[in-house]
Amino acid sequence: MKTGLVTSDTYQNHNTGEGHPEKIDRVSVILENFKKLNNKNLIWKKPSKIKNKILEAAHTPDYVKFVQNSFPKKGLSFLDGDTIVSPGSKDATIDAAGSIIAAIDGVQNNEFANAFCAVRPPGHHAEKNKAMGFCIYNNVAIGAHYLLEKFKLNKVAIIDFDVHHGNGTQDIFYNNKKVLYISTHQYPYYPGTGTENEKGKYNNIFNIPLPAGTSSEEFLNAYEFVLKKLNEFKPEFILFSAGFDAHEDDPLAQFQLKSKDFYDLTKRTLTLSKLHCNGKVVSILEGGYDLIALQNSAEMHVNALLEFD
Ligand SMILES: [Zn+2]
Numbered sequence: 141m142k143t144g145l146v147t148s149d150t151y152q153n154h155n156t157g158e159g160h161p162e163k164i165d166r167v168s169v170i171l172e173n174f175k176k177l178n179n180k181n182l183i184w185k186k187p188s189k190i191k192n193k194i195l196e197a198a199h200t201p202d203y204v205k206f207v208q209n210s211f212p213k214k215g216l217s218f219l220d221g222d223t224i225v226s227p228g229s230k231d232a233t234i235d236a237a238g239s240i241i242a243a244i245d246g247v248q249n250n251e252f253a254n255a256f257c258a259v260r261p262p263g264h265h266a267e268k269n270k271a272m273g274f275c276i277y278n279n280v281a282i283g284a285h286y287l288l289e290k291f292k293l294n295k296v297a298i299i300d301f302d303v304h305h306g307n308g309t310q311d312i313f314y315n316n317k318k319v320l321y322i323s324t325h326q327y328p329y330y331p332g333t334g335t336e337n338e339k340g341k342y343n344n345i346f347n348i349p350l351p352a353g354t355s356s357e358e359f360l361n362a363y364e365f366v367l368k369k370l371n372e373f374k375p376e377f378i379l380f381s382a383g384f385d386a387h388e389d390d391p392l393a394q395f396q397l398k399s400k401d402f403y404d405l406t407k408r409t410l411t412l413s414k415l416h417c418n419g420k421v422v423s424i425l426e427g428g429y430d431l432i433a434l435q436n437s438a439e440m441h442v443n444a445l446l447e448f449d
Contacts, residue, residue: 302383
């Protein structure tokens with residue numbers, strides 16, 4: 141089977157400034173590696189051109205307008221303490237959101253079985269009306285809304301294995317029973333949300349907070365709960381918020397995962413997905429700040445996607 145790899149050159153022009161961890165090389169190292177591996181079953185695709193209406197399914201129109209007026213003519217501009225935009229961020233932000241749309245359309249049209257979007261900026265901290273934690277548009281939430289509205293799905297699952305809690309995704313779907321949001325994350329930690337008591341209006345949110353120092357074995361044991369909830373929900377489509385900052389080498393957090401763990405969790409999820417949605421899975425990059433760990437972990441994750449049959 142084939143896997144889509146959706147990406148764009150515009151991410152190279154999203155400049156976050158000297159020394160910022162969410163740097164240009166993050167996507168470049170992932171792409172260099174996939175170019176080198178040259179797997180014929182990996183189908184490279186560009187993001188879709190999208191209109192504001194697609195963004196406004198997840199964000200308020202005022203917020204979209206605010207973002208679109210925030211890009212400086214030169215230099216850098218701050219949307220929050222650590223969320224920075226440059227002139228090139230205008231195209232990068234729209235392409236990051238347009239990537240998940242292209243990936244979903246590709247799966248729905250049988251161009252490929254599943255897909256990975258190598259994008260920046262990431263999205264899962266961006267709330268309905270707030271940029272935060274390097275995130276501007278909530279790419280995965282935009283994708284989930286697109287599945288509900290364009291394809292009239294009623295059950296979309298988002299699995300967020302980034303080491304940080306996806307407060308933005310939780311915010312956007314807190315009152316939406318059509319979307320199951322499950323997050324594993326270091327807790328207590330940035331952004332401060334993600335307790336087990338945050339369940340959503342329809343019990344559609346499941347947070348799995350884990351302590352600093354969580355090992356591969358502890359993480360994969362906890363991941364069984366993700367699979368259990370996924371199995372109960374019977375999703376029609378699965379989206380991954382794929383952050384690789386739970387890796388032991390990541391400088392921003394303190395989990396102890398190895399690159400291969402991302403293969404294992406992906407493989408287990410895909411096996412389960414066969415029962416409910418015939419392996420319809422789209423994954424989008426969130427965090428991951430050690431370049432070698434990020435490159436290896438993304439390869440492991442995509443290897444599991446490529447093996448789906
Ligand atoms: Zn993260």
